[in-house]
Amino acid sequence: xxxxxxxxxxxxxxxxxxxxxxxxxxxxxxxxxxxxxxxxxxxxxxxxxxxxxxxxxxxxxxxxxxxxxxxxxxxxxxxxxxxxxxxxxxxxxxxxxxxxxxxxxxxxxxxxxxxxxxxxxxxxxxxxxxxxxxxxxxxxxxxxxxxxxxxxxxxxxxxxxxxxxxxxxxxxxxxxxxxxxxxxxxxxxxxxxxxxxxxxxxxxxxxxxxxxxxxxxxxxxxxxxxxxxxxxxxxxxxxxxxxxxxxxxxxxxxxxxxxxxxxxxxxxxxxxxxxxxxxxxxxxxxxxxxxxxxxxxxxxxxxxxxxxxxxxxxxxxxxxxxxxxxxxxxxxxxxxxxxxxxxxxxxxxxxxxxxxxxxxxxxxxxxxxxxxxxxxxxx
Numbered sequence: 055x056x057x058x059x060x061x062x063x064x065x066x067x068x069x070x071x072x073x074x075x076x077x078x079x080x081x082x083x084x085x086x087x088x089x090x091x092x093x094x095x096x097x098x099x100x101x102x103x104x105x106x107x108x109x110x111x112x113x114x115x116x117x118x119x120x121x122x123x124x125x126x127x128x129x130x131x132x133x134x135x136x137x138x139x140x141x142x143x144x145x146x147x148x149x150x151x152x153x154x155x156x157x158x159x160x161x162x163x164x165x166x167x168x169x170x171x172x173x174x175x176x177x178x179x180x181x182x183x184x185x186x187x188x189x190x191x192x193x194x195x196x197x198x199x200x201x202x203x204x205x206x207x208x209x210x211x212x213x214x215x216x217x218x219x220x221x222x223x224x225x226x227x228x229x230x231x232x233x234x235x236x237x238x239x240x241x242x243x244x245x246x247x248x249x250x251x252x253x254x255x256x257x258x259x260x261x262x263x264x265x266x267x268x269x270x271x272x273x274x275x276x277x278x279x280x281x282x283x284x285x286x287x288x289x290x291x292x293x294x295x296x297x298x299x300x301x302x303x304x305x306x307x308x309x310x311x312x313x314x315x316x317x318x319x320x321x322x323x324x325x326x327x328x329x330x331x332x333x334x335x336x337x338x339x340x341x342x343x344x345x346x347x348x349x350x351x352x353x354x355x356x357x358x359x360x361x362x363x364x365x366x367x368x369x370x371x372x373x374x375x376x377x378x379x380x381x382x383x384x385x386x387x388x389x390x391x392x393x394x395x396x397x398x399x400x401x402x403x404x405x406x407x408x409x410x411x412x413x414x415x416x417x418x419x420x421x422x423x424x425x426x427x428x429x430x431x432x433x
Contacts, residue, residue, distance in 0.1 A: 075215035075255045077263055077400065079415035081422035083210040088348070091198045091210055094311050096121040097187055100195075102190045102282050103271055107226040109185035109396075110342075113145025115201060122124045123152040135159065135230040137183040157236040159183065162389040163394060165242045167383070173325050174365035181236045184375040184397040189226060192219045196399065199350030199374065206348025207422055211400050213304040217252055218265065223400075224249040233270050235396045244393070254403075261415055264401035273399045274380040274392045278303050279354050284312060286360040289428050290372050292321030294388055296329040305336030313358060316340045317423075319349030319429050321376075325390050329379060340432035349426075352378055357420055368404040373397070 063245040082090055092115050099106060099121045106125055113119055113136065126132040140146055140160040149156050164175035181213045182298070187197045192245055195218045198210040228246055237245035247271045255263040259363045266273055272298055281288050281303040289309060295301070308314040316338055333340065343349055351373035374397040378390040404416045 063123075064246070067145045075213060075218060075263065077215070077255075077257050077415065078212040079418055080210045080212065081418045083206075083422065083425050085205045087206070087208045088201065091208055092118055092201055094210065094212065095196055095201070097196070098188055098190050098194060098196050098428070099125055100410075102130050102132075104130065104191045106130060106132045106191075107189040107223060107227065107230075109183065109187040109226055109229060110134065110136045110140075110201070111183045111186065112140030112143040113149070113201075114136060114143055114203070115145055116148065118201070119145035119148045122149060122154060122326070126152065126154045133157070133226070133230050135183070137221045137227060139179050145303060154215070155230075157230045157232070159232060159236065160227060160396060162238050163236050163238065165238065167242075170386055174383065174388050176382075176394055180388070182375065182389055182390075182396070183203045183229070183234070184395055185225075185229075186374070187222060187226075187398070189222045190221050191392060192216070192223055195219050195222050197398065199372065200348055202348055204346060204348045206343075206346075207350055207426055208348065209350055209352065209419060209422065211372070215255065217255060219266070221249050223253055229396055233368075235260045235394050239400045257415075259415065260404065262403040262405075264399075264403065266399045266401070268397045268399070269393045269395060271399075272380065272392065273373060273397060274300065275319045275379065276399065276401075277327070277373070277377070278370060278380065279296070280355050280371065281307060284355050285366045287313035288315075288356045289313075289354040289357065290316040290377070291315075291349065291353075291421055291423055292333070292351040292373075292377045294325055294330065294378075295322060296326045296335045296376065296378050297380055298329060298332040298384070299380055300357075300377060301332040302335045303340050304333070307403055309339045311361075315427070317345050318433075319348075320345045320347055321349075322433075325376075326379075326384070329384055329389060331388050340433055341431050342425065343426060343430045347429075352419060352423055354423055357416070361390050365407050368416060370402040370404075371417055372400045372402075376401070 355369040
């Protein structure tokens, strides 16, 4: 009888936060959004007790830099990976001066292209780190669309998950160790190992989470595939748009009567006018946000009922960089490509109506897109 009592006492219900992935999705509008995102990163950094792994395109925020230095000086191991083109950012300079371990990567790439029988090359500013991510004590992962100051829009994933932390720790370890998007094999293919070991991360809501890490995974291609598979609507928000394949897919869906809308930012056509022109040639509705607006990349699939009034699986695809080319070359010319960017895409899959009470995470992203639409105007 005593042993049975002890057995029952040991069968307490598990903490759901330990069993499932605790994921909070937030969206921010206006200038104070940058302050909230940075403060969340600062608070997370200062909570580190065992180790802190950081991935940043650059570091302008001295508040975050000071927090990282404080953690380093407290004896907690800190490792920061950033882009070589941001080596003169005030935050990066401060970290280096304080002796914080910083790895600067994503430099230039050059090789012989046998298909063209010619040398091709990309400058270091075309090979980019686009992660704004932090792994705290291998249990807490933060990822935001941007840490830049200014008026605009931002999304942020704040997660507690050993599974996600494990995958992101592998990603950080590779980049910090020198295996970044600029690392190619003797056959000019990607040298990085696939770090996203799980396709779906269970959540405590009706939504499921996917996380894809590039360039190992073809992030733009996943968006193209989702666009062709859409059953009701495709809404795109991005600062610049530079992919012929996605432009063709959007044009085809729009011609077939699907609800297609694209919002671009003030930097539309800044990187490749010829590739951006493919979007205008697709003859889909396009609006543009005003100068000075911070614009993330967000693609919403099937967040409205289809023609029969039926709800299908809704999807929100949050990409860490602009819509860039899915290939490295366009008409034999090197272009910005997701094959040469260290980045990520967080995807929420919602199997219920996206605006229902138990899918607030998806609702936050839909609200951000609608706000961006209301602030945009004709090209």
